[in-house]
Amino acid sequence: MVTLKHLSVKDHDEGSDPQLAEAGSAETAGTRHRRAESSEFFLNQQKNFALSLVLLLSCYSALLIPAYLPTQQATRNERTTQESMVLLNRSAALLSQKCRSGWSTAKLNAVPQFRSLLEIPVFLQNRTGHWELEPPLGLQGCEESLAHSLKALPDSGLPSSPKNCRRCMVVGSGGVLHGKQLGAHIDKHDIIIRMNNAPVFGFEKDAGSRTTIRLMYPEGAPFSKREYQKTDIIALVAFKSLDIKWLTSVVTRKPLSWWSKLWFWRNVVNEIPLQPENFRILNPEILKRTWHVLTCTKQQRKTVPTLGISAVVLALQLCDEVSLAGFGYDLQQPGALLHYYETLRMDAMMTQVVHDVRAESSLLKELVKAGVVNDLTGAL
Template sequence: MIQVCKQSAMVTLNHLSVEDPDHGSLLLPVVTETATLTPVSQRQRSVTKTEPMDFFLSRKANLASSLLVLMVCYLVILIPAYFPMKKTTADSDDHQDPKDLVLLNRSASLLSRPCQPHSCLNHLKPLSFSEGLQEIPVFVEQGRPAEWALGPPLGLQGSEEHLALTLASMPEPGVPPSLKTKDSCRRCVVVGNGGVLQGSHLGSHIDQYDVIIRMNNAPVVGFERDVGSRTTIRLMYPEGAPHSANEYRKTSMIALVVFKSLDLDWLTSVITKQPLSFWSKMWFWREVVDDIPLSPESFKILHPEIIHKTGQVLQKYALKQGNMIPTLGASALVMAMQLCDQVSLAGFGYNMQHPEARLHYYEALRMDAMKAQVSNTDQ
């Protein structure tokens, strides 16, 4: 092969011969008759004419295949986000935790008992720390002026003008007639956000209560099996308001907890459908909603005295002295005692012995996240 590659060929129109360049002898006989040959350039053209077409066809096929693969990859990623897959075995109805069955039985037993009128107040009276918790106004009303000695959230000192504008926009700022009547015994349940509710199957039990109180943006839609489907009062501040309109479909009332004067301006804007200015929104620590699909009669302002008195009771158990601001859960409990004869709790309590347990029923945050927080008594 090496020798053949070193030999040269001489092609003519009338003769075809191959000579050895070293000896000059013919390696092939001379072809005497005229040979009709196709020029090399023409043969190359005829061969290469189809090459560009095949090349571009192959490129189109490759591009289409690549796009198809890319679309499949996107679908694999996006479909689970929009259409959640079936729940795992741990969350299925057929594998319920025994402790949840105990909780269900306890709840069913509580609901089976007849409602006891004035049960909450009767239990509080003998207790020394109950002084000041009885007969606290529930919501701020017009025509009942008060001299606020403290600023928000323990009072409304310095926010009087903001309060006057908000009350003017509220047709029924006080307790609604449905909660004023004492003809029948009423039961309240304050639903916390604890992870203990996840997989509890308490939803049907919670819906049986006369008044269901929730806090901030605790979701209902998608969690009805564990937390129920109705909300009588949602206690919240502006930054904690749910952003989804679906969360307000089965909500009767919104009770605002005032932490700053701007919170009252936000409530006025929600009621009157007049959005806040861009500058006002800059002062919220989190994005707030512009619209809540409820009638003006559905909005209330939690009386700051509830927060103040609740803080005073909790202060007796604190190591550090000063004005204590209770959680919304504690304030909701005291509010419920003013509205109902019997009050139950669901979704409260943290078990630090199980760091892998859910902190909240609606998210994957674990209990060990509590260790990163510093309590007020440690500051």
């Protein structure tokens, strides 16, 4: 028993020291391992921070360095300036020539499919007549409101001009006019035609400052009274019977009822700072014949001519020479400016279904090619 106890105690005593030593050794190794892991963690953090810093600097460099390096922008600007100078020189050359009496009419008469665009009375006289089509290609159903409106209009012709030979300029709203600096040349024409709310104020350098005729419908009338300065005639293009009633209300200074205004697709002006003798109604026969020319070679569609192409046909009735500026939609460049006075892009034109801009562009190009009109901005 004693021996066993002795052995038992001895065995326990002998085995206790090695166990304590092993425990101490294990603790030392664990501590070293944790310290190694901690060092490795901080090293990894430093590496990650350095990598992040390098990436951040790379991003800033990619954004900032190109701004200080030569780019293609200077080349594009130089090319644009050269093109503008060519257009300005061509415009100046046309204006320096003597006005050629009957030039556009003779050129138009030489193209059989265009002859129907000749000899159209431009403004409605003090009579209604018979209309076969509804607005805007006619005035069927508008006879009563038309008769009432014509009574409020004292004049139906153009302002008198001492010149026997007149030059017309039709100023389109296209973005191609932006930056061309044709304003001074535009103002030298005898008759200057604009459309809807295309502004003059603030854009004189490119678009000129005078307006002989502004074609528009109620929803397109400028709200700024400054846009009616240096304006001789406001010519209504009626798309519905209510448009004629609106014109009467503007001329007589008797605003329409709130109920009537609900039928416009956008807000309209209540007054225009001009006298009754400054208002006209465009003869819808101009739109009708233009529409026939646009649709004669293909299946007729439910589209109507734009005010732009209608203004060109109007100019052909009034002037011996006709020039255009700001015409031409480049539908292959969806990011290009649609209008010279706003940031709307060309792709917005693709969403509309009221006008056939491709057919109109084709017609205008044919008129330019035949020498009927001059394209001063070179986009046709």
